[in-house]
Amino acid sequence: MSTAMNDVMIEAHGLTKSYGKPGTRIRVLDGVGLKVPRAGIHALLGPNGAGKTTTVRILATLATADSGTARVAGHDVVADRRAVRRAISLTGQFAAVDETLTGEENLRMMARLSGLTRTRARRRAEELLVRFGLTDAARRQARTYSGGMRRRLDLAAGLVGSPEPGVFFLDEPTTGLDPRSRRELWQVVRDLAGRGAAVLLTTQYLEEADQLADRITVLDKGRAVAEGTPETLKSRVSGHRLDLVLSSREAYLRLATRAVHHSPETLTLGLPTDGTAAHARALLDEIDPHRTDIDRFSVRSATLDDVFLALTTDRTEAPAHV
Structure with missing residues (x-):
């Protein structure tokens, strides 16, 4: 897999971040760097408090690093924040869908909020329902969906207004899912990368990183303590x-x-x-x-x-x- 400059979709160097008042500040990131190529899945592993979510928040423009640089889809996360947000999809630990709406209504609403016309919003919703295996449940309220279906709907919603293949930040996306739903979502993530997306995944499930990731960065106490393929790290x-x-x-x-x-x-x-x-x-x-x-x-x-x-x-x- 090429990691030439024009194929690197997520790139960070020397990210630092501290929280708290002067004199009692806690450093949660201490010089973290990583690269994620197009059509690649990169996992961030580490114990609670290691800095995984903070890294994702900085790359997704939801937080600002104290120092260091980062580019996503070729755009600086500080200077080109708006362009970064147009290129990414962010999925957190809990599905951000309106449970009172149907799956189709959720996607059409997101498409309209993204600026698509009514006709284009309807077509885009139909495309994504087919792609994520939700056609049969399209007119059911999201509250009736299983956990895995909600996660698929959440991922589909993130794709509505973003150019593909795009960049996906998945912050512990299978939290709370049963084993079957987790494996179904794994296949969705593989399909995203197969279509050319860059995926940055944080997870507490080591099997998940082993199954999905091309490369893994292990974080501990805000620092990257190891980086490589799953097999390299095992060795x-x-x-x-x-x-x-x-x-x-x-x-x-x-x-x-x-x-x-x-x-x-x-x-x-x-x-x-x-x-x-x-x-x-x-x-x-x-x-x-x-x-x-x-x-x-x-x-x-x-x-x-x-x-x-x-x-x-x-x-x-x-x-x-x-």
């Missing part, structure tokens, strides 16, 4: 993991500093390994030469959960009390 914390269930609290604490995964409740530690039987045997012999400290073990592939925990957890806190 950073080892391609495989040897999970050990220890026989005692003492054994757990003794080995905890070597681990990339910690579960004090179950006395389980995960150590990096290349996944081969030879390496697993060598590790077991090294850490438990008397064969008294390990009750059982298993080898598993690294996941984004491992990446998340390894990159956003204070390692000095890892061997938590048991």
Whole structure:
């Protein structure tokens, strides 16, 4: 996928943002940068308070950075704010639709507010109802829609007046959805990128980022602590993991500093390994030469959960009390 300058739809450098009064200000962004190409899906991962939503708000012109620069669809987010807003669609954690209106009425209303004529608004609503699989429910009130249908309607509403393929900011869009609805929305997001849209996605679901994102930026305490493809990030914390269930609290604490995964409740530690039987045997012999400290073990592939925990957890806190 090309990331030449004319294909970069979202670009930010050195974004900083603080909130609060002088002397008690809290820095929520500390030099964040990213690039999202046309027809790309980029995920922002991080714990609550890491700066994900603040980043999206700055890029969507809803907040102003204290320092740094950002361009969206070729427009500066400060100097060309109006042009940015014409090029983007923003979907938050909750569907912003009028539940007393039908799906068709919601889309026609948004089209009229965007300046389309009555005829063009009706045609645009029909196009989007077909595209988002809502034709059969077009004349039903939105209050009767399932959670997944409301999210699709919300995404469709964001497309009404925006030029396509455009730029999509999706801030935890599958929050509260059941697994089936979540997967249906994933396909909608893939289709958007397939049509050439640039998608910036924030999510608390690591599986969601793994399934959708071409690249991921991991944020922690306002900083980008890692960036890459899902596979690249997994390889950073080892391609495989040897999970050990220890026989005692003492054994757990003794080995905890070597681990990339910690579960004090179950006395389980995960150590990096290349996944081969030879390496697993060598590790077991090294850490438990008397064969008294390990009750059982298993080898598993690294996941984004491992990446998340390894990159956003204070390692000095890892061997938590048991």
